[in-house]
Amino acid sequence: MSDTSAATETSTKExxxxxxxxxxxxxxxxxxxxxxxxxxxxxxxxxxxxxxASHSFWKSLIAFSGPGALVAVGYMDPGNWxxxxxxxxxxxxxxxxxxLLSSLIAMLLQYMCAKLGIVAGLDLAQATRLHxxxxxxxxxxxxxxxxxxxxxxAEVIGGAIALNLLFGIPLAVxxxxxxxxxxxxxxxxxxxxxxxxxxxxxxxxVIMAVFVYEVWLAQPNVGAVFAGFxxxxxxxGNGQLTMALGIVGATVMPxxxxxxxxxxxxxxxxxxxxxxxxxALRFATWDSNIQLxxxxxxxxxxxxxxxxxxxxxxxxxxxxxxxxxxxxxxxLAGPVASGALSTLFAVALLASGQxxxxxxxxxxxxxxxxxxxxxxxxxxxxxxxxxxxxxPVLVCTFAFGGTESALDNLLIYSQVFLCIALPIxxxxxxxxxxSKKIMGRKYANPxxxxxxxxxxxxxxxxxxxxxxxxxxxxxxxxxxxxxL
Numbered sequence: 001m002s003d004t005s006a007a008t009e010t011s012t013k014e015x016x017x018x019x020x021x022x023x024x025x026x027x028x029x030x031x032x033x034x035x036x037x038x039x040x041x042x043x044x045x046x047x048x049x050x051x052x053a054s055h056s057f058w059k060s061l062i063a064f065s066g067p068g069a070l071v072a073v074g075y076m077d078p079g080n081w082x083x084x085x086x087x088x089x090x091x092x093x094x095x096x097x098x099x100l101l102s103s104l105i106a107m108l109l110q111y112m113c114a115k116l117g118i119v120a121g122l123d124l125a126q127a128t129r130l131h132x133x134x135x136x137x138x139x140x141x142x143x144x145x146x147x148x149x150x151x152x153x154a155e156v157i158g159g160a161i162a163l164n165l166l167f168g169i170p171l172a173v174x175x176x177x178x179x180x181x182x183x184x185x186x187x188x189x190x191x192x193x194x195x196x197x198x199x200x201x202x203x204x205x206v207i208m209a210v211f212v213y214e215v216w217l218a219q220p221n222v223g224a225v226f227a228g229f230x231x232x233x234x235x236x237g238n239g240q241l242t243m244a245l246g247i248v249g250a251t252v253m254p255x256x257x258x259x260x261x262x263x264x265x266x267x268x269x270x271x272x273x274x275x276x277x278x279x280a281l282r283f284a285t286w287d288s289n290i291q292l293x294x295x296x297x298x299x300x301x302x303x304x305x306x307x308x309x310x311x312x313x314x315x316x317x318x319x320x321x322x323x324x325x326x327x328x329x330x331x332l333a334g335p336v337a338s339g340a341l342s343t344l345f346a347v348a349l350l351a352s353g354q355x356x357x358x359x360x361x362x363x364x365x366x367x368x369x370x371x372x373x374x375x376x377x378x379x380x381x382x383x384x385x386x387x388x389x390x391x392p393v394l395v396c397t398f399a400f401g402g403t404e405s406a407l408d409n410l411l412i413y414s415q416v417f418l419c420i421a422l423p424i425x426x427x428x429x430x431x432x433x434x435s436k437k438i439m440g441r442k443y444a445n446p447x448x449x450x451x452x453x454x455x456x457x458x459x460x461x462x463x464x465x466x467x468x469x470x471x472x473x474x475x476x477x478x479x480x481x482x483x484l
Contacts, residue, residue, distance in 0.1 A: 040123040040262040041366060044193045048266045050280075064283035066197030067263040068291030069204060070362070071110055073355040074253040075103075075295035076207065077151070078158030078320070081349070084299050085323060087243045088306025093221075094235060096228030098244045099303060102251040103296035105456055107289055109252065109426065112433040112445070112453065113260035114284040119443045120432070121271060123262035125370020127438075128428045140424060141371035147254050147421035148364045152389040155356045157407045160393070161320045162350035166343065171407065172397045178353075179386050193266055200358060203351040204294060210348040211301035214327070217336040218308035225304055242470075245463055251299070252460060254421040255363040257429055260288070262366045274442075281443070309333045320349060361385070419464035426457045 039045040050063040087095045117123055122130070125144070129137045160174030169177070235244050264284045269276040310332060326332040328342040364385055369375050376384075396410045430453040432438050434445040445453065 039121075040117070040126060040265055040370065041362070044263075045265050046268040047192075048194055048268060050267050050269055060279070060283050061286055064267060064280070065287045065290070066194065066201070067114075067260060067266065067284065068110075068287035068289075069197055069201045069294075070263060070359050071256050071260045071288060072204065072291035072295040073200060073352075073359050074151075074256040074259075075106055075251055075292060076204075076298040076352065077253075077356045078154055078349060078352050080247075080251060080299060081302055081352075082320070082323075083243070083246050084302035085306035085310075087247055088303040088308075089310035090306075091240055091243065092307045092311045093224045093228030093304070094232060094240060095244055095247060095303060096225065096300060097231045098235065098247050099251075099296065099299045100229055102248045103292060103299075105248075105460070106252055106256075106295075107292050108449075108453060108456065109257060109429065110260050110288045110292065111285055112429055113257050114264045114288055115281060115433055115439070115443060116429065117261040117264040118277060118281045118284060119439050121265065123265070123366055123370055124258045124425060124429055124432075125367045127261075127432050129371050129373075131428070131432075137371040141367055143417070143421050143424060144254065144258070144367045144371070145364065146417040148360055148367065149385060149389050150417040151253065151255055151356065151360050152385055153393060153410065155353045155360065156386070156390055156393050157410070158320070158349055158356075159353035161407070162346050162353060165321065165324050165346040166350065172394060175390050175393050175397060179383070179390065193263075196358060200355055203355045204291075204298075206351050207348045208294065208298055208301070210344045211298060211305060214341055214344065215301050215304050215308065217341070218305060218333075219336075220304050220308035224307075225300075245466065248460070248463060252422065254418060254425040255360065257425045258366050258370070259359055259363045261429075263362070309336075419468045422464055423457065423461040426460065430454060430457055 048063070048066075051059050084099070087098075113124065116127060120127060125140075128140060132140070156175055156178045159178045160169075160171050163169045163174040163177060164171055234240060264280075267280060267284075269280050271277065310326060324342045324345055326337075327345055328337055328339050330337040333341070361381060364381055365375075368381070392410060393407065396407060430445075430450065434450040434453070436444040439445075
């Protein structure tokens with residue numbers, strides 16, 4: 001018996017014993033809540049046809065391309081924008097190496113996610129539940145749901161601000177309008193997962209095109225840009241280190257780990273054929289790395305934009321509106337400043353928010369089914385999550401007179417949940433993919449990869465503890481002036 005077959009058989013036995021197997025899945029027909037004991041995102045699992053392994057490299061790559069794009073969305077969401085542009089405005093091209101390091105870490109973690117989904121046939125939430133228990137599963141579900149909602153808050157804020165900048169819609173009204181993106185999601189779910197992937201890729205290309213154009217107009221110092229990829233001891237200065245840690249912390253998101261381990265299973269290949277499993281993992285890795293490279297390019301463009309246009313006079317560029325205004329102000333952005341640049345920035349912000357809407361909803365469904373084995377319709381899940389997410393945003397909007405700075409502070413504080421959820425998702429991921437029992441000898445992480453992965457876990461966990469402390473200190477300072 002091959003290693004792959006052994007790993008698959010182990011996974012099947014575990015799922016038959018603890019999940020009840022897909023054949024014993026309980027459906028509550030006509031009800032909103034169902035018991036989910038089957039495949040990850042069963043309605044789209046193994047629904048995308050792929051060519052046989054004998055077909056050309058490019059045909060196979062195209063067939064497997066898509067899941068990586070949905071994952072890459074999380075590495076270029078609105079939460080990264082302020083950090084990257086601010087890093088360039090304050091420290092020039094110094095922090096380019098930090099973006100490169102963050103991207104390499106992302107590639108390592110997402111490769112392990114793809115491997116877990118393809119080889120073991122489990123998403124990260126399902127695998128974690130199998131090796132813990134019901135009570136632990138509930139705790140992990142609540143923690144991860146809070147992290148998903150924190151991501152949703154960022155989408156709400158980014159979308160509301162984009163609508164305000166483009167159409168003059170008041171922030172409070174824009175926040176409420178974001179609830180209706182559920183209609184977009186319902187429409188997309190009807191056209192098939194492959195088309196959803198195509199739409200996400202298109203939106204990513206729109207975002208990239210906007211920033212390529214704006215950076216081209218800014219005419220950065222190309223030599224200084226490439227020099228920035230070489231690590232420099234100046235990074236360890238007080239302000240520089242804080243900004244660098246912020247860039248790393250804003251890049252790696254916990255929901256991506258659950259999402260990727262599930263959606264790589266949308267390809268229809270023979271799970272019992274070692275050759276096809278190897279082929280699926282190979283092209284899933286290509287897809288992931290290509291799309292994460294695109295996210296890396298976008299984040300670099302953001303930092304280069306900040307450095308080329310605002311270095312030396314970019315103080316106060318800590319909100320989306322201030323960046324929007326700065327791009328149209330010749331005193332800050334120079335002679336290339338124009339209203340068109342500002343409008344393109346807002347369009348990219350809106351596209352980023354819509355991308356994150358799709359991935360956030362899918363992730364919420366994955367962790368609900370995996371941790372507590374409960375399924376609800378996608379539209380209901382989206383409405384409930386979005387309504388819960390907009391409540392703190394609306395409260396903050398009305399309490400502080402509709403100012404964007406208050407919303408940006410809320411965005412920062414909501415990231416605490418992401419900081420908590422990341423370590424508890426990374427630890428089981430590295431553990432499972434390093435296990436020969438779960439993955440088989442062929443696919444278990446080699447020793448060097450396991451050591452490297454555990455170092456990444458330790459560093460990122462320490463970083464996230466530090467970010468939590470910083471956020472709590474900022475929250476205390478923010479609340480202190482408020483009347484009791």
